[in-house]
Amino acid sequence: MEVPILKQGRYLIATIQAALSDEDLQQLRRTLLERVIQFRSRGVIVDVTSLDVMDSFATRTLRDITYMIRLRGADTVIVGIQPEVAFAMVQLGLTLEGVATALDLEEGLAHLEQRARNSS
Amino acid sequence: MPDDIRVLIRSNPDIVTARQEGRALAALTGFGATDATLIATAISELARNIVSYAGQGEIILRIVENNPAKGLMIISRDAGPGIRSVDDAMRDGYSTSGGLGLGLPGVRRLVDEFTIESVLGRGTVVRATKWLR
Numbered sequence: 001m002e003v004p005i006l007k008q009g010r011y012l013i014a015t016i017q018a019a020l021s022d023e024d025l026q027q028l029r030r031t032l033l034e035r036v037i038q039f040r041s042r043g044v045i046v047d048v049t050s051l052d053v054m055d056s057f058a059t060r061t062l063r064d065i066t067y068m069i070r071l072r073g074a075d076t077v078i079v080g081i082q083p084e085v086a087f088a089m090v091q092l093g094l095t096l097e098g099v100a101t102a103l104d105l106e107e108g109l110a111h112l113e114q115r116a117r118n119s120s
Numbered sequence: 121m122p123d124d125i126r127v128l129i130r131s132n133p134d135i136v137t138a139r140q141e142g143r144a145l146a147a148l149t150g151f152g153a154t155d156a157t158l159i160a161t162a163i164s165e166l167a168r169n170i171v172s173y174a175g176q177g178e179i180i181l182r183i184v185e186n187n188p189a190k191g192l193m194i195i196s197r198d199a200g201p202g203i204r205s206v207d208d209a210m211r212d213g214y215s216t217s218g219g220l221g222l223g224l225p226g227v228r229r230l231v232d233e234f235t236i237e238s239v240l241g242r243g244t245v246v247r248a249t250k251w252l253r
């Protein structure tokens with residue numbers, strides 16, 4: 001299932017669905033980077049609200065996405081990690097070091113705006 | 121007791137199927153959202169190990185009873201190369217593939233009981249059980 005990516009001004013919003021396979025995640029990584037370059041996006045939000053499992057592969061891929069996009073000079077925020085998913089991640093020993101997270105889409109956008117203001 | 125649920129693991133999409141079956145069975149057994157997520161995450165990691173290291177295998181989901189306790193057992197079975205040192209594999213941070221490792225210590229933390237048997241050249245069987253509280 002392909003992850004829909006919405007362009008909202010200078011930002012891109014990717015909304016992940018529950019049944020996300022490894023291929024979908026790798027596809028998302030490729031597509032997001034392409035779009036960031038194509039639209040000269042300043043920021044990306046990855047909404048994982050519907051995602052019911054964040055295992056080691058998903059965590060690593062989201063971290064890779066963030067680092068790659070950062071190399072393009074854009075920021076990424078992961079929003080909507082569910083409380084039980086966060087609990088499972090910590091138990092499993094997974095971290096999202098150096099990756100910005102926010103409660104929901106609104107706070108994610110606010111974070112990107114804040115970053116844009118600070119850098120201009 | 122219902123029959124086991126058996127999910128063949130041959131490629132990445134099977135990982136998603138296994139964890140969805142696991143979540144459904146967890147709900148049926150009476151687990152809450154948090155425990156169901158821990159179970160689904162454990163299945164995801166175990167199924168991923170099958171795909172990455174053994175190529176193929178199976179995840180068996182079983183409702184277990186130990187009066188009056190009830191629980192869900194995840195059995196991960198493969199006929200892959202086996203693990204050279206189970207003790208090493210059970211240490212945090214240990215990896216043979218340069219990745220995040222087998223994630224087995226993490227999986228053990230997600231469940232209440234965890235056993236692993238591995239024979240070089242024969243395969244690996246992991247049993248992970250979560251008890252209903």
